[in-house]
Amino acid sequence: MTKTGFRKALTLVMLLSVFGLMIVGCSSPGGDAGEDEAKLGETVTVEKITYTANDVSEAKKVGGEGNINTAQETYLIVELKIENIGEERTEFDGDMAKLWDINDQAYDLDLEATAAACSASGIADVVNIWFGGLDPGQTIQTKAVFDIPQGLKEMKLEVRSPIIGSEERAFILLSEDTGEEEGGGGEH
Numbered sequence: 645m646t647k648t649g650f651r652k653a654l655t656l657v658m659l660l661s662v663f664g665l666m667i668v669g670c671s672s673p674g675g676d677a678g679e680d681e682a683k684l685g686e687t688v689t690v691e692k693i694t695y696t697a698n699d700v701s702e703a704k705k706v707g708g709e710g711n712i713n714t715a716q717e718t719y720l721i722v723e724l725k726i727e728n729i730g731e732e733r734t735e736f737d738g739d740m741a742k743l744w745d746i747n748d749q750a751y752d753l754d755l756e757a758t759a760a761a762c763s764a765s766g767i768a769d770v771v772n773i774w775f776g777g778l779d780p781g782q783t784i785q786t787k788a789v790f791d792i793p794q795g796l797k798e799m800k801l802e803v804r805s806p807i808i809g810s811e812e813r814a815f816i817l818l819s820e821d822t823g824e825e826e827g828g829g830g831e832h
Contacts, residue, residue, distance in 0.1 A: 680814035688814035691805040692730025693778070697816045699723040700799075706789060707760030715791045719757055722788045722801055722818065728778035734806040735777040743790045744815075746798040757789040777806075 680688040687696040701721050705714050713719075720743065728734050743751040778784065788801070798817075805812035 682814070682816050684816065684818060686816070688803065688816060689729070690803055690812050690814045691734075691807050691810060692728060692732075693734060693803075693806060694725075694727045694729055695803040695814070695816065696725040697722050697801055697818065698725060700818045706757050706764065708764035711760045711763060713754075713757040713760045715757070718792060718794045719754070719761075720751075720790045720792050720796075720799065720818075721761055722790075724786050724788055725783060726778065726786060727783040728780055731780050733777050733779050736806050740804050740806060741788045742802045742804075743792065744800045744802060745792075745796050751790045751792050754789050754791045757791065758787055761787045761789050 680690070682688045682696075684697055684700065687694050689695075700723070703715070703719050703721060705712055706719055706721065707713050722741075724741075738753050738755050741753050743753075745751070792799075801816040801818055802813055803816065804810075
């Protein structure tokens with residue numbers, strides 16, 4: 645390899661390393677000091693959307709009537725109120741909510757379990773909020789379901805801005821006492 649080829653390869657490796665560090669830095673719950681953080685029952689605002697986690701529970705199964713999902717270990721179910729306080733329609737996707745544990749391990753929204761839990765609770769009209777939108781002034785009640793290992797404590801829900809390219813986010817600290825539900829198949 646020539647000196648020029650070596651320098652190009654070294655430069656490429658350095659650029660990829662910096663890019664990798666930027667990605668890792670953006671995917672941790674530490675966040676900036678200016679990011680909102682709330683407790684269960686409190687509201688956080690991200691851009692023009694407010695999020696309130698009103699309740700947290702656990703269940704082994706969610707859904708009902710032929711649409712039952714079973715967790716690998718346990719489902720953490722977060723009851724959410726989401727409101728568009730802006731002047732324009734906002735669109736959501738499945739990456740708008742993420743769960744973090746005390747060891748900075750992230751858990752993605754389980755979209756199938758979320759759909760089953762919402763449908764069984766009679767809120768099927770808004771089950772697709774994670775792939776839908778909210779008009780100005782619209783408020784919905786929905787659920788966010790995560791498949792997590794049993795016994796996790798001190799969980800933190802990260803909610804993000806629906807604006808494309810925005811890195812704005814906030815966190816909601818979830819109660820340690822999630823109250824395991826036995827056989828909650830049709831209840832969530």
